[in-house]
Amino acid sequence: MPPRYLLRVTEQPRLAEQNAAVLLPEPFVRWFGEKGWSPRAHQLELLAKAQSGQSVLLIAPTGAGKTLAGFLPSLTELADRPKRKPGQAHRGIHTLYISPLKALAVDIERNLGKPVEEIGLPVAIETRTGDTPSHKRQRQKLAPPDILLTTPEQLALLIAAGDARRFFEDLRYVVLDELHSLVTSKRGHLLALGLARLRSYVPGLQTIGLSATVAEPDELRRWLVAQNPPGTMAGLITVAGGAKPDISILDSRERVPWSGHSARYAIPEIYEAIKQHRTTLLFVNTRSQAELLFQELWRANEDSLPIALHHGSLDVGQRRRVEKAMADNALRAIVATSTLDLGIDWGDVDLVVHVGAPKGASRLAQRIGRANHRMDEPSKAILIPANRFEVLECRAALDANYLGAQDTPPLIKGALDVLSQHVLGVACGGPFDADFLFEEVRSAAPYAALERETFDRVIDFVATGGYALRNYERYARIRRNKDGLWRVSNPRVAQQYRLNVGTIVEMPELNIRYVRQGRGMAGRGGPVLGKIEEYFAETLRPGDNFLFAGKVLRFEGIRENECVVSNGAGANIIVPSYAGGKFPLSTYLAEQVRGMLADSDRWKLLPEQVADWLRIQQEKSVLPKRGDLLVETFPRGNRHYMVAYPFEGRLVHQTLGMLLTRRLERAHARPLGFVATDYSLAVWALDDMAASFKARKPSLGQLFDEDMLGDDLEDWLNESWMLKRTFRTCAVIAGLIEKRYPGQEKSGRQVTVSADLIYDVLRSHEPDHILLQATRADASAGLLDVSRLGEMLSRVRGRIMHKHLDQISPLAVPVMLEIGKESVNGGANDTLLMEAADLVEEAMGSGHGSNSRKSV
Amino acid sequence: MNFSLSRATLIAEADLVGIAGERAVCDRRGVLYFPDLRLLAVSDLHLEKGSSFARRGALIPPYDTGATLLRLQAIIADYQPRIVVSLGDSFHDGGGAERMHQSFREHLEAMMAGRDWFWVAGNHDPDAPADLPGETVRELAIGSLLFRHEPSKLRVEGEIAGHLHPCARIVQRGRSVRRRCFAGDGGRMIMPAFGAYTGSLNVLDRAYAGLFRLETLMAYMLGAERIFAISGSMLRPG
Incomplete structure (x- = not known):
């Protein structure tokens, strides 16, 4: 089989051949001829643009030969470069x-x-990643390869080295793969700053970005080149999508459940589909779902088909084995999370099954692109909604895919914690001039709007922590000398920087260590099965059974940084929840779903049972018009419920729920709790909220007024565990506290200072500190989706539709079923302590209780 | 009998615990107060921990000393103790007192004025703090109580120690709550660390091995408004 990125057929062979003869050196033309291939039009177009000195963004679907296109400018140039004679100095990276x-x-x-070998090119290609041994890294410094394949973190490290300028002085091209996924994170910010630095070393540097289809290509085009003048863009080549994918929504024989995410009802049908295809890739949104689906599939696996599991918490060795088996076509099905999202080309997948709603139209397109990795044949995919709302969401995503709509998230402003890290990195590489660096930083698109005052505060932060109490001048990490240049104050600073480079900050995790059953904590260490988040392990009791890596494990205990387990069994099996991997519903899809609810003509496309559900809702209550917010109230038991349907995703609803409860509390409606799903939220109270709305104490409009985003939000945010977690991430990235490494945990609590304590102290003494500013920016952009909540509230102003009912409506059932399933992370921890203390009192009699006289 | 003292409104009979015949309040803010002796004990202030880290390149906010002193001042104002015992590791390192900002030094001295102040030597600060009043001692015996920084390996009735920074953890309704705590078994009491940047170590950790009679171990966990007394059998490691 030929390498996948080359294609035998081109759409315009004649044109391509003519261009090829002009653009390609002779050995390339000969090689293409020998293979019976011709270069594709976009590959030649990119080559032509690059040869004319342009930077280029290539947007193409999977399988279009993007990779070769990206490297052609380099390879053709390297082919013409005269050989290095013995004794001649080594050349830098090309x-x-x-x-x-x-x-x-x-x-x-x-x-x-x-x-490269077949064409006979004298080109050395090497990788440099975190796994590259140090002797190889050193050798690469002395004798650099022509093409170096690496990651954003490694680039940051190379820049922070003293010889960076020399190492990169011959650099001609930077090829950025999967650019659409790189630019949306802080890694993208670090990379953008790194690129700006490279452009300072080599002013003529050209970039080539390779990307899947995105909503705003111009954002990426700006990202690729210096924003000097602002708005400058790289050239653009767009390759139209290949054959339209063949996507369907499972029209199940079974009843589609009201709520939940397991899609257990569809297992027989999924299994049937696996049997009918060569290799099936099953995507789910979270690791917990992956574990559950895998378990259920094996329960149904009467033919013992080779079905594997792949997610980010599994041991690396285990993951590599699965990937290899997949490449060898030895598997019939793989259950996977987003770890397999990106463009790695493995095996002969002929069916993609997406279990659960895709949450975004572009995400769905990229995942489906995995199937049948050839542009000319249609990919085949089946969507399995796990509940009724997900049916609507799947339908909306499917329509969007046929329309070619894109909903990749907009790029966010460059983060200040990342900038701090970069500034220190630059200083580690050599002295810098602040004016010059400021201009350089502003040439990177994410930082194009950075103000000088903010930049100076970042420098101050890097130097002495940037505190109003100027206590740390003598401990400065960087100092400005008489020549006006900033330098690191001692070599230790550079060492510390190297250990902490990067923007990926993991939640504290424990290794899962397997021991033989019956040996308990005394058991000798067996293999490591993977990693689990510490906060989950902390809630387990010895003897609890939980699901991991497709096995039922018995929790034995925590030993240093390890979670010790043995073989488990039993009925009460817990599925770990993971903090990451929960995607919010994209704004675009949310709007499509609202549109579908409002338009009964479109229900024809829905499975009958779902259309029925909507019809009954219309009879018993009402369906909101597109753009309106429906709020239902009804009594149930001895409680009063309010259910709102904003369709803005769980994060937005959680924030909204927290703020609404605060307001209702102030209005003395005595709210008791709330629960949120991706589509709606329910609040329950002792008092009749409908009566309060009627009496305008408060009115519904007042309750949902945008001003809740002021003080209420601020108060709640400051206490929020989410903000503390965000602060920790920012503090690590900015280099205020060090990353936690395996093995350090043991002494960790006593030796280091926890980020939570620093947060508390800093917040009460210097609430405007730059790191708190960065934390708030992060939290409102990503974690809490505050801006999205704000847009929603302003959209529904004056368009809230209140419906008071005698009983629960069909649309309210899914969210009502969630009540009691999850606890809301509030501040009520003292209540839990009180319960525990009372238990003691109850069991031991008075004298041990907390309010009576104690003997110690 | 209604117990009454100068600031007696703070102290209800019910809140008192007995340690080797002495009555004490486990204050939820992390200090012990002995009303009969008018003695306040506080442990592991770790003043100037921030600057200690800064010296080694981690520029964490320099507000820990100020924050710690402010909290301590409020407690002293409440109880107006005659004697204050700082149970060791009062400074994060030997140079801490010297590095302390002048304003903090003045703050501390104002708090010390008019009372007997004992600096018990700790492993972080074995020597007397530079240029500060107060008496530095290795250990201090008052009545039936013995104050020292590190708990001794042998069982000592009435020993009040710090050093280990105890915290305790419970799991209730699937949620884990970890708090600093006083830990006692009827024989000795280990105090929680008071400093703003001090971490903590679970009382079930190996470091506590042999210090407590497990059957009578109680953790007095610090709550937002009160202390919660939790028996050892409810506690979880980690």
């Missing part, structure tokens, strides 16, 4: 390739090596 995944770099090395 081309830098940067990808978000280590595995991708390795994959490219393999796939690019073959044509």
